[in-house]
Amino acid sequence: MGVLWELEPATAAKHRLYKRYFDAWWPILLQPSPRTGRSWSKVTFLDAFAGPGRYEGREEGSPVFNLRGLLGHPLVGNMGLSRERVQLVFIEKERAAYEHLVHELHESFGPLDQLPVRVEVRRGEAGRDSERILAELKAWGQPILGVFDSWGNVNTPLSVMGRIAANPASEVIVTFGPNWFSRRKELNEDIVDGVFGGRQHWTHVAAAQDSEEMWRAWLDSYRTALQRVGFPYRLQFEVVPKTGQPLYLVFGTKHPSGVKEMKDAMWQVDKSDGMRFRDPRVRNAISIGQGSLFDEGNVTDPELLTLVQQRLHQGPVSIEQLEQWLLLETSQWRARDAKKAVQALDADGRLARPAGRLTKTSVIRLR
Known part of the structure; x- marks a missing residue:
């Protein structure tokens, strides 16, 4: 493989989600709070697997489109950008990709030391060097969004996630590539111990034989790991493109508003190419009527109906409790979607x- 590679359909879909979410994240962190009038003194964005900045088709990589989105944001005038306050950190392991990324950033934005925000491009290995680099840049103690977006290997220790979780208003995004689960027997067990926080947290998952169940079990185990280290709210989902292999993503945040913003971003993403998000807990979706993807009309999505029915199998629940469960415990569904599901199940005589x-x-x- 050369310095650049083809943009996979799942990665393109994920990038659409990132753009929507980052567009919401920057003003939330950088604008003064409407309640207190105060704002954070420093905010750090970390892209720990930054890549070369472009793909073979000249599509922008995440460092380029994220920096461009920040500098050209409609609300940038209210964000108080300064090099002391806002920093974007890009880490890349491979020398050729690192050098290409530096070149792309200079070509796109000019001299980095003249930008209104600090841009640090470091050559390093995400699992080994992220914590040290964040310390050098005095990021600890203030909000951090850490994106650990590796296509092939997830090797960042859980201790790094816990260190980020200890910071106020901080979040992480971790992706698992399509081959990670099938290659589990090739993985260094000591590295997997570090990623999941100990062998007792993953050996039962690795014993799974069915490939369809395997990715669900691994994602659930990692979601639980993020909870243990300090992220009370986590989303896990599969990004399913129309063609090509899927991608698996876990999002950890410290506040329900982070969950809401991520889900809002999902619903704003253009899905005209057939891409969809899939909740791991749904296997055989129930259907009432014709069923469709992401309905906004009279037909209710089978995944939503299945999840609500699964929750009701656990016992009675108030509508308000169901709304909160959908928001905080499912991959894509919002509180307001409870009404559609309840109406559909009620009309079908199931409630x-x-x-x-x-x-x-x-x-x-x-019933």
């Missing part, structure tokens, strides 16, 4: 519920 109009306090259960 036992109080007479009259349903409200947030109404308790429902399966």
